[in-house]
Amino acid sequence: MAITVSELLAEPQLGLRLLAGKAGLQHRITWAHTSDLPRLWEWVTGGEVMMTNGLSIPADAAGQVALAEALVAAGASALAIGEKMHAPELTPEFIEACDRLPLPVLNVPYPLPFIAIAKSVAESSLLEESRRLRQTARIYDLLRLAGSPSQWQAIGNGLASELDAQLFVVDRACHHPWHPDGTPLPSRLADALQPFISSAPTAGKKFQWHNTAAGHVLMMDVPTHEDALLVVVPAAEPHPDAVVLLHAASVLGLELSRTMLALEDERRLGSEFLAQALDGRYGAAELERQLNRFGLSPERFVAVSVRGLEPEQFAGIPVELWRHGLPVISLQQADTLHLLLPDSPDEALLHAAPDGARIGISRPAVAAGLQHARQESLWAAATAARSGTRLARYSEGPSWLGLTGVEEGQALVQRLLGPLLEHDRDKHSELVRTLRTYLEQQRSWQKTADALFTHRQTVIYRIRRIGELTGLDMTETASIAQLWFALQLHDAMTPRPDNSSPTR
Incomplete structure (x- = not known):
């Protein structure tokens, strides 16, 4: 065992004398350290006798008391002060504080070198070192x-x-x-x-x-x-x-x-599963099996969509949720993080997500309704963004210009943008992207062409084609308003495509 303050005082060759802190004589000393820096306690790791020539000790009573309290708070076992060196007079307040704390204060007789104290402490620690080595081996064996x-x-x-x-x-x-x-x-x-x-x-x-x-x-x-x-x-x-x-x-x-390495592998597998599930590649039975495999009940879970963050900010959210005991499946796609979680995760989500996040939660769903639950969560996330709240649940937020749910939104998007989406899919064109950019650029032909890195005439042709496919007059404000609103709904319910692999 380490030497105690009492045992160190009893070493006859040292001639140490106790000045204060008698109640701390059984403190064990793990090391002896010398310092004359002003903030002496900053060099304490716990169990040391701190040795000083006195330059570390303030002259005023308040400063001396603060020093004693800081040393005890840091874990010092004792304070040794060199005699006839640079120490100021020790005040009654300091002595009283050391007795109260307690902090043993030792007088080091002149000209005893501090190294003699350090050697005594080190020699008494030889058996302790053997014990420490055995204990360390047992710790790593865990x-x-x-x-x-x-x-x-x-x-x-x-x-x-x-x-x-x-x-x-x-x-x-x-x-x-x-x-x-x-x-x-x-x-x-x-x-x-x-x-x-x-x-x-x-x-x-x-x-x-x-x-x-x-x-x-x-x-x-x-x-x-x-x-x-x-x-x-x-x-x-x-x-x-x-x-x-x-x-x-x-x-x-x-x-x-x-x-964390094992968790990263699990997250990758979960992302691959969710990407395929959202693409409709699983039957109901396989969906249920996979949800059970990731710790979620196929009879009751929620889909969550998180938006409003930079892509690198999404990565920490699934980890935070896991650390708070929630099974989670996650998939990051461009500007959206999709999550599957047990029901009622509101408090954990608000804690895990950065302040700027906009979080949407679906109604409780079953395995067969996973894709629809994702649509509901996207709708709710858009509701949170429009209302300025951090979190919204589907069907509990305000309506969008009279539209109260995914079905109505999908019907409107299909009616107005369906022909454009079908044309883009079949002809590999970019009509929807061109329309979005055209509206974002305040209907400027040239600015739209610059943003799309294409010719102005190409933009004019595409906008004319959009009018033909939708049956809308692209020169009328009412037509533009309908298309803008349909795009907002489409973007809310459909994450923008991402070319990266689903590893988040």
Whole structure:
């Protein structure tokens, strides 16, 4: 075991003397560190005796008390001050604070070199180092559990038992469990850690003890995942060894990486399935089997469409939903992310999606109604965009100029744009694209030609052809208004084509 403050004081060759903090004599010392920098506590990782010539100690009482409190909050076991060096007079307020905290304060007799203290601590740690190596080996051996159905829980429980501490891996931003099988922070602990978690920068200190209302708590980064934070609550003294804790965090990081690779494979398979299902390539029985395979009930699920984001912003949404325990199938197509989820995912969706997202949710559907549910979700997403809300459910939002549902919208689109869509499909033409660009360019022939990289006469011919196929006079405002509205409906219910493979 590591040497205690009391045992260090008893070393006759050192001649150390206790100045304050008698109640902390049983604190265990894992290392001895020298620093004369102003913010002495920033170099504490937990369990050190911090040695200083006094330049780190403020002259005023308030500054000395703040130093003592910060050292204890960071996890220092003791403070050793060189005699006859640069330390100011220690104030009564400082002595009282050290007794109260407690923080043992040691007087280092002149001219004893600090290295003598460091050697004593190091020599007493030889047996501790052997124990640490065996413990580290056992920690890495936990990775053999990978492949079991509940390996995250098994590894977490194994680490907690090995370290004699409670472990929580949480999201740095929202403080929810990072893994769906993770244990949530107890409310009392979450409240106590709130100011520390909120202020912890991603690129800041990687390893920090805090003295909170819930006791000494360690927060440290999980390697490989900058948004994952490990919270350690020791069950007893002494606190877990700092080096062993770093290895424990590495094991958790490796398991998270393995999990994310498996999740990415599952997402790819789900995207391929959903792309084919929306194209009508599955019968009802196969649809039901596939939905069950991905953890969704074929008797009750919802389709979700997310729009209004840049393409790269979509990727994190399915991961966030998975992390909050929802089975999800996702497919990204150009400007839209399609999702299949269990019913009533509103709260999780609002949490997972960035603020600018516009989310539409279908009515609860069965396997045979998957394609129609997708249409409903697109309609609802367009409703959310038009009303300025983040989320809308189909049939609960406002109507579009009197149109209340997908069927009415599809009928109007078919009546006005059906001939153009059929012509584009059969002749490989671009009448719908030309019409959309023509309206976006305020019916300017030249601007439309420039946007389409074609000749002005080609645009004039295409617009004339559109009028012939639809039977509308393209010079009348009423005709233009009908076509514009039909395009809005068509775009709302049909994602724009995407040439990339469905891997999202």
